[in-house]
Amino acid sequence: MIRYALKCDQNHKFESWFQNADAFDALTAAGHVACPDCGSTNVEKSLMAPKVRPARNAAAKPDVPATAPPASAPAPSAPAPHVAPPSEVQAEIEAEIAKLRAKVEAESDYVGEDFAKEARAMHLGDAPERAIYGETKLEDAKELIEDGVPVLPLPFTPTRKVN
Numbered sequence: 001m002i003r004y005a006l007k008c009d010q011n012h013k014f015e016s017w018f019q020n021a022d023a024f025d026a027l028t029a030a031g032h033v034a035c036p037d038c039g040s041t042n043v044e045k046s047l048m049a050p051k052v053r054p055a056r057n058a059a060a061k062p063d064v065p066a067t068a069p070p071a072s073a074p075a076p077s078a079p080a081p082h083v084a085p086p087s088e089v090q091a092e093i094e095a096e097i098a099k100l101r102a103k104v105e106a107e108s109d110y111v112g113e114d115f116a117k118e119a120r121a122m123h124l125g126d127a128p129e130r131a132i133y134g135e136t137k138l139e140d141a142k143e144l145i146e147d148g149v150p151v152l153p154l155p156f157t158p159t160r161k162v163n
Contacts, residue, residue, distance in 0.1 A: 005048035008035035013046060017153050019145045032150035101156050108133045110158060116140035123149040133158055 003017050004024060012035045018024040024045075027033050031041045108131040111118045115134030121127035123144075135158060136144075144151050 003048075005046045006033070006035075006043050007046040008038060008040040009042040010035065010038050010040055012037040012040075019142060023145055027145075027148065027150065030148055032148060034150070097155050100154075101159075104133055104154065105159065107131055110134060116144060119144055119149050119151055120147070123147070 001017050002020060002024075003015055005013065005015050007013050014036055016033065018027070024033070028041075028043060033043045034041050035043060111132045111134040113135050115132065116136040118127060118132055118134070122129050122132075133154060141151060141153070
């Protein structure tokens, strides 16, 4: 699986997972990749930095430079840009995911573990088109993607609804 940062023709930015680069190309060409904000299918990849974990045995880098600058070094001409501490970034990410969860739960039908069956039935025209979310096995999700069924993983576990 590969995650791409995407951008629609209205400059909305979002991310999505694909089985591989060819799957992205095929789904985009078929018009199955759409912007979650405006629904535009004119979507392209945007710049994205990969997340790479450091090796477990990588030495910790010191916070101070090995050699101090000379006392006569000129002061920086512009202040350094503000970078939010990791805790603030994490809180912002969690807030965005909570907003996404609320939107998905408000605007979609929860189909539970029947997700793959329902998505395939809608794709084949055997069931009416509607926004759904639920749960499925990884193998079933891969089969849906291979068959061109437009599905996306959610960055949260759906709340199980019971009668």
